[in-house]
Amino acid sequence: MPDQLSADLFDVKASAERFIEEVIRPLEASGGDPATVRRTVQQASQEAGFFYKTQPEEFGGRPASILELTMLREIWAAANSALTSHIFGPGPGILHTAEGELRKHYLEPVMRGEKRGAFGFTESDQAPRPTWGRVEGENIIINGQKSYVTGGDTADFVSALVNIEAADGAKLGTAMVVIDRTAPGVVIDRQFASMEGGGHVAMAFNDVCVPAWHVIGKIGEGMPRALGNIGNVRLMVSAQATGMCLWALDFVENHLQAPHRSGTPLGAREGVRLRYADMRIETYVARSALYRTARLADTGENVVNETIAAKVFCTETAGRVIDGAVQLVGGQALVKGHPLESLYRQVRSLRLVEGASDLLRINLVKGRLELGKGRL
Numbered sequence: 001m002p003d004q005l006s007a008d009l010f011d012v013k014a015s016a017e018r019f020i021e022e023v024i025r026p027l028e029a030s031g032g033d034p035a036t037v038r039r040t041v042q043q044a045s046q047e048a049g050f051f052y053k054t055q056p057e058e059f060g061g062r063p064a065s066i067l068e069l070t071m072l073r074e075i076w077a078a079a080n081s082a083l084t085s086h087i088f089g090p091g092p093g094i095l096h097t098a099e100g101e102l103r104k105h106y107l108e109p110v111m112r113g114e115k116r117g118a119f120g121f122t123e124s125d126q127a128p129r130p131t132w133g134r135v136e137g138e139n140i141i142i143n144g145q146k147s148y149v150t151g152g153d154t155a156d157f158v159s160a161l162v163n164i165e166a167a168d169g170a171k172l173g174t175a176m177v178v179i180d181r182t183a184p185g186v187v188i189d190r191q192f193a194s195m196e197g198g199g200h201v202a203m204a205f206n207d208v209c210v211p212a213w214h215v216i217g218k219i220g221e222g223m224p225r226a227l228g229n230i231g232n233v234r235l236m237v238s239a240q241a242t243g244m245c246l247w248a249l250d251f252v253e254n255h256l257q258a259p260h261r262s263g264t265p266l267g268a269r270e271g272v273r274l275r276y277a278d279m280r281i282e283t284y285v286a287r288s289a290l291y292r293t294a295r296l297a298d299t300g301e302n303v304v305n306e307t308i309a310a311k312v313f314c315t316e317t318a319g320r321v322i323d324g325a326v327q328l329v330g331g332q333a334l335v336k337g338h339p340l341e342s343l344y345r346q347v348r349s350l351r352l353v354e355g356a357s358d359l360l361r362i363n364l365v366k367g368r369l370e371l372g373k374g375r376l
């Protein structure tokens with residue numbers, strides 16, 4: 001089987017590729033109202049079964065293995081269409097272990113598509129100290145600033161990393177705390193957009209009072225929970241990166257074989273061939289790392305270091321491959337509206353989201369030298 005996929009996964013792959021051709025491409029061409037198009041994608045995805053693959057069984061989902069999700073995410077990215085973001089249904093994310101009131105008021109509405117959360121991790125350089133919360137009876141009083149919360153202007157709540165202390169100031173550890181966006185004391189300081197098209201806010205918490213049951217898990221578990229969630233997202237970003245490479249390589253291949261004004265297709269020139277070879281070699285290695293890491297993750301073993309390695313390599317490869325594609329296609333690739341122009345903007349953010357490449361390198365070596373983790 002290609003890429004050593006099982007027969008079952010190979011069938012899923014074929015049906016995902018059909019879904020792109022039969023559902024996504026015609027909808028893209030229709031240029032219809034965005035809300036209607038989104039609903040149509042979701043409905044078609046429910047019928048095809050893709051919608052449920054990111055959802056736990058207890059919520060009516062049919063969860064896929066990490067390898068299957070990775071393969072599908074790569075296929076969606078390789079389609080280079082914004083509409084693929086509507087294919088998977090909402091997942092539980094960091095709330096996956098929520099119980100009791102937290103489950104009833106946040107996790108369940110998220111899974112029904114009635115509420116949406118954002119993730120507040122990155123601190124502000126201007127704040128006097130990282131976001132902190134003081135326990136007062138049954139409540140926690142939160143202060144601080146988060147500088148880069150994607151979708152924070154429309155989210156119903158933010159799951160934020162907070163340093164918790166007791167009423168006497170004793171440090172109790174970190175916690176992931178659910179904070180309603182409209183709670184008194186939550187202030188959106190700044191709204192901004194990044195070059196790939198994402199919308200974000202900088203957010204301040206001024207004596208925001210939340211009940212203690214808003215803590216996801218226990219106090220002291222905040223950082224591991226945040227990083228556990230980030231691990232899954234890092235693999236997702238890696239799959240997006242290699243999917244982008246696949247789309248770009250295909251595009252460049254057609255370009256190299258098309259007529260060129262010089263009278264000779266560019267693909268006939270040795271220097272061009274060498275550049276294109278490097279793009280393919282790097283993508284091959286990145287995909288090998290991606291699929292190996294997904295398979296390892298499915299065994300349930302600790303793959304923090306392997307996921308870091310895959311994320312750094314896949315996203316840096318994608319940066320070089322998309323840059324190379326722009327170079328080989330030439331000036332037309334930078335014309336606004338050209339698919340490579342938008343891909344070039346999108347790929348840049350991947351080396352920063354879910355951990356900047358250099359910080360991940362440092363974490364990887366820490367994992368090796370101090371904890372003895374990480375395969376080669």
Ligand SMILES: Cc1cc2nc3c(=O)[nH]c(=O)nc-3n(C[C@H](O)[C@H](O)[C@H](O)COP(=O)(O)OP(=O)(O)OC[C@H]3O[C@@H](n4cnc5c(N)ncnc54)[C@H](O)[C@@H]3O)c2cc1C
Nearest residue numbers: 119120121122148149150194198349352353354355356358
């Ligand atoms: C599109 C996008 C969406 C995002 N969405 C979210 C979100 O939803 N929630 C959220 O919490 N955050 C979000 N972020 C923020 C993102 O997580 C951070 O940008 C990223 O972690 C880097 O942190 P920073 O920007 O503060 O840069 P810094 O931490 O200041 O780092 C800048 C650079 O300095 C160098 N550097 C920093 N520290 C070290 C070190 N110790 N050793 C060596 N080099 C170092 C690295 O080269 C690094 O790239 C988003 C970012 C982007 C681009």
